[in-house]
Amino acid sequence: MTPPKFESITPSAARLTESLRDIGYDFPAAVADLVDNSVSAGAEHVDVFIEFDGPESYVLIADDGAGMSESALTEALRFGSRRDYEQGELGRYGLGLKTASLSQCRAVTVATRRSVKLPRLYVRTLDLDVVAEADQWLVLKPGREGLPQRALTYLTEGTGTVVIWDKLDRVLPESRPEGGWARRRLDMLAKRTAAHLGMVFHRFLEGTTGGRRLVITMNGEKIAPWNPFAPHEPSRKELPSQRFEITVGNISGAVRMNRYVLPAKEQFSSLEQFELLSGPLKWNRQQGLYIYRADRLVQWGGWNGIRGIDEHTKLARASLDFDTDLDGVFNINVAKVRVTVPVHLRQMLERPINELCSRADEAYRKTARGADLGTPGFRVPRQAIWRGPESPEAAAMKDAGLALRAASMQAGEYAALLRIVAVLEAEAPAVAQGLGLIT
Structure with missing residues (x-):
């Protein structure tokens, strides 16, 4: 030839x-x-x-x-x-x-x-x-x-x-x-x-x-470091971490997620620290995902299409870590200022993000009502006690509870849901707990 x-x-x-x-x-x-x-x-x-x-x-x-x-x-x-x-x-x-x-x-x-x-x-x-x-x-x-x-x-x-x-x-x-x-x-x-x-x-x-x-x-x-997760604030809440294994084509790797509910203004150690943690985009636009590539921050805020920006969830921030072997999966650009979260990873992130946002919303509203953020109804354990594998029925119940929270927030009826949860907690606490609406 x-x-x-x-x-x-x-x-x-x-x-x-x-x-x-x-x-x-x-x-x-x-x-x-x-x-x-x-x-x-x-x-x-x-x-x-x-x-x-x-x-x-x-x-x-x-x-x-x-x-x-x-x-x-x-x-x-x-x-x-x-x-x-x-x-x-x-x-x-x-x-x-x-x-x-x-x-x-x-x-x-x-x-x-x-x-x-x-x-x-x-x-x-x-x-x-x-x-x-x-x-x-x-x-x-x-x-x-x-x-x-x-x-x-x-x-x-x-x-x-x-x-x-x-x-x-x-x-x-x-x-x-x-x-x-x-x-x-x-x-x-x-x-x-x-x-x-x-x-x-x-x-x-x-x-x-x-x-x-x-x-x-x-x-x-x-230059002083600016940590978006307020690690030295005693009123900051941390939810259990998550790990996701993803594969796209012949590329496989792990993505790690840590979730935080930052203190409301009144719970910060000082007004100066509250203003500092508002970040370059200010509180509303700083909520969301902070994506790290090999420990270097490449995205600071936003929910990457998983949900919208909401005043009531502005205290919610989460870190998402990946290593350079997943560059092709995240489509990082030359300037390292734009990443794309792959579709199947976004689907895996929906549940933990909705849980985080519901906690942040609850913290925001309790503060607005003058309630104490440290009440047992809000506290999230750093590591939940493991009681054996969760049954498919229990997982489905918790998914339903998260869906209820997310839908009520998007419809602007979260206050009504909280009233319903209060009734459920009094009349049928096992149901409320099974739905994941109380901790």
């Missing part, structure tokens, strides 16, 4: 690099993608500087990770780098360093040092103006002379990598980049980015990822 004929159709470097600038990053997400690389390199400290200097302003992200060899540095600046990612690594497509950086600037310089014994630095620059002029996939080899002094200081102390964004055309205004508005914009971006990093990397900042604690600073100030 005659082999087929073919010809190479290399894409236009100038056109493709421009189109890849609009892949879905905002400024905080772009910085977070570079911090992913630092975490994968074993860094313990990551420092972010947003330096205002008019049109010469730049962004610098430095870490004390393992650094790269010269060939690895060149490969890191290739679009779709030719490397495989191990399970648990935060990288995904081999695009993040380039697409994240170029979504905000026209030139990205990477300087790295791999050996403590040898002071040699490797430096490469990917400049879109150079690529556009040559219409070729080129990187520059500028040497250390053009690096900011801050970058040199980092890399003379030990191993690590420094990324510098220049030509901030997507950050600075085209007219008067030296003006007060431009300065205020960079200040605002620094605050937003610090809050974002504190949220998406909160487990790393807390040191709960295998005992390894990460320190991130913004313009010299240490």
Whole structure:
């Protein structure tokens, strides 16, 4: 058989690099993608500087990770780098360093040092103006002379990598980049980015990822973790955890779920903590699922089509954890800011989420009536006593009870259901307990 004929159709470097600038990053997400690389390199400290200097302003992200060899540095600046990612690594497509950086600037310089014994630095620059002029996939080899002094200081102390964004055309205004508005914009971006990093990397900042604690600073100030589940609030309630085994095609893995009912405003230890836990989207929109990929937060709030946002369930939050081997199942995007929960997993999540929301609704309404959240009718044991396998009939009864709760909440008649439950508890407590309407 005659082999087929073919010809190479290399894409236009100038056109493709421009189109890849609009892949879905905002400024905080772009910085977070570079911090992913630092975490994968074993860094313990990551420092972010947003330096205002008019049109010469730049962004610098430095870490004390393992650094790269010269060939690895060149490969890191290739679009779709030719490397495989191990399970648990935060990288995904081999695009993040380039697409994240170029979504905000026209030139990205990477300087790295791999050996403590040898002071040699490797430096490469990917400049879109150079690529556009040559219409070729080129990187520059500028040497250390053009690096900011801050970058040199980092890399003379030990191993690590420094990324510098220049030509901030997507950050600075085209007219008067030296003006007060431009300065205020960079200040605002620094605050937003610090809050974002504190949220998406909160487990790393807390040191709960295998005992390894990460320190991130913004313009010299240490970033505090923002844990959405208020772990230090004594009035927080935790429901029993769940584990789901899922298979899609030839991909299998486990998804872990933890569910929490946060305290109502009056039960928080302080008003400051209540305001802090409202999060960037505020209470209503922060309810829902917090999805973690290898301990890195990629979704913060929302119910992913399982149910709608409701004022009465705003205290309900749940973590959903998966590892990188399930990336294809969750359809995580390049910017790591969008995931899709597969249909069959959504079906498995309905019952535990409805249970969580009914508990949150009950807590909300009891607080509204001035009742004590700590009454026995509300308390949820961290681990229920196991009394043997549940019969199909008992499981069906509990499903019916959850369906009643969910339907009454969606119909706006939950108060009526609570009155019915009170009568059932008095007249037929076994029925109310069998339906799961009392604990």
